Amino acid sequence: MTDSESVGARIAKIRKLRGLTQFQLAQRANVSRSMLAQVERGHSSASTVWIGSIATALQVDASRLYGGDEPEQLLDILPVLRRTLAAIDLMDPDLEPEPIEKLHGIVAQVGRWRRDTQYRKIIGVLPELVDRLLISGHEAGGPAYAMLTDAYRAANTVAHKFGYADLSLTATERMEWAASRSGDPLLLATTHYVKAATLARVGATAQALRLLTRAMADIDPLVEEDQTAAAVYSILHMRAGTIAASTGDADTARAHLGEAELLARGFGDRIVYGSPVGPANVRLYQLCAEVDLGEPGRAIDIAEGTRLPKGMAVERQAYFWLDTTRAYLQAGKLDAAVDALQESRVSSPEHFASSPAVKGIINTAAVRQHRASDRLQSLARHAGIKS
Known part of the structure; x- marks a missing residue:
């Protein structure tokens, strides 16, 4: 493994x-010093939000902490993303508005691809789809802008997964612009759930938490009588909980996640506004939070007590196994960590091959093993880490 320097080693x-x-660094980044020490020693792998806070405190881009080169097969994605997000008012003048019903099926399919981590399929249709929706928005109004929000969300997902933080920020700004024109307050709140994560990944955790607080206040009057509003409210709490955990604020993190858990009892595991909701998804956020809080025992209890529901979004499955890997690494259970890492690869090979977070976790595992096992070396090759 030539890309053997871990994220923690780069931070140090x-x-x-x-x-x-x-x-001093922990104070600047508003994270716990003990967690920083674990990451630097290679004993723990942090979330993208935690790493974003550290990168901001060090005044470097987070990509510098992940290191490594972009896989050659992904280099064509960047220009497509830039083309998708380039403008909102410079569409092809020869395009004619299309019936919303014609575009609805394409947008729904893109949403499924996003949740199933089929990023190349998204890239294949995204620029033209965005243009078509922008044209139709002038005529159809709210429904077209709602679908455009979903298309921009797919662009944000691809940008984030491949480590393009600047394009992820642009995509969430486009999402917010489109959602505000949809006339749907719950869609706008969901957009703020996505935007908060993007802000946190670049170290703007305080702004992210303020955005979530405002979004919760905006839809609070709807929650009592609208189950869908309650589901959106729950994901806002989940996001606030994991961001608070990345700063080491255990009480706030667990309070938000506890509120999300209570809300989730009122609706099952399903998809609302393109986001998985329900009791199982809350457990996945609790798992992530406990790892970032440096509580591997709590995290492992959650992981080992969780049964992923049939049909759960592939993206969420991949993150469940990655966070489980991080928990086992913190606890020094290296064989179990590699087992969980293998499950993440099986659940989503495309995500595994493209995510900078995966590479960071593999390098942490290699440091813990001292000499990477054959299984870990094989996983490293699948993740695009050259040997």
């Missing part, structure tokens, strides 16, 4: 170049 190197102690 840059921290020292900045003349900072662990305590």
